[in-house]
């Protein structure tokens with residue numbers, strides 16, 4: 001699932017191309033091809049009709065990120081909210097439509113992971129903003145921009161780890177879940193926003209903290225190590241264009257590079273790369289998710 005660095009990479013890309021473009025048409029087959037017909041998303045046909053009425057003719061002002069959500073601000077007091085979930089990613093370029101299949105001649109947009117197009121915005125410059133989503137778990141909806149504080153997808157989110165979080169605030173946020181296991185708590189979007197399975201594994205490996213450590217038992221010193229590792233690793237991945245070990249691609253259809261820097265995530269059985277550590281990376285299911293960690297230097 002795209003996490004903070006991947007969503008940031010997408011948003012930075014959208015801000016290179018979308019501002020001042022008008023949406024001239026919208027196409028989707030989500031409501032035909034998805035069993036889950038949530039009433040307030042475009043997976044519902046009636047909602048998609050409303051969505052189309054609101055966005056066609058509007059002009060994009062800017063795009064922002066909040067947690068793992070993409071917020072496309074329109075000039076008519078509406079914001080498009082996209083949560084990419086497991087396999088969703090936005091792609092920008094020229095597409096051709098043949099019946100219900102959208103294709104591009106661009107070699108990057110033709111990457112096999114970019115072929116699951118279920119939503120397309122046609123733009124006033126003749127280009128398209130397409131959304132590839134193999135598993136079709138993504139959420140696409142719309143809200144009136146001045147009602148943002150009432151939108152639960154956003155209002156329940158914890159602070160942004162890069163822009164809003166100080167060591168003191170981070171400590172207070174963790175302490176909201178004193179009996180939680182640290183990996184699970186780091187991935188709780190109400191504690192800090194934007195961290196998922198990849199970055200929680202990498203942060204805890206770097207900090208030398210076992211993922212099952214209960215929050216109230218973590219020393220002050222180790223909380224600071226986790227905080228420092230969190231900032232460093234998220235920034236490092238943004239600089240590398242995010243992580244494309246799985247489906248994620250940037251808006252030009254290209255891979256990020258962070259998957260080549262994994263020290264723990266999906267490195268099961270490999271020797272630990274920490275200097276002086278002779279441990280091995282192991283995998284264990286914690287809170288329903290796979291955790292990867294060193295059996296030696298990450299201690300409870």
Ligand SMILES: [Zn+2]
Pocket residue numbers: 272273274277278279280294295296297298
């Ligand atoms: Zn180790």
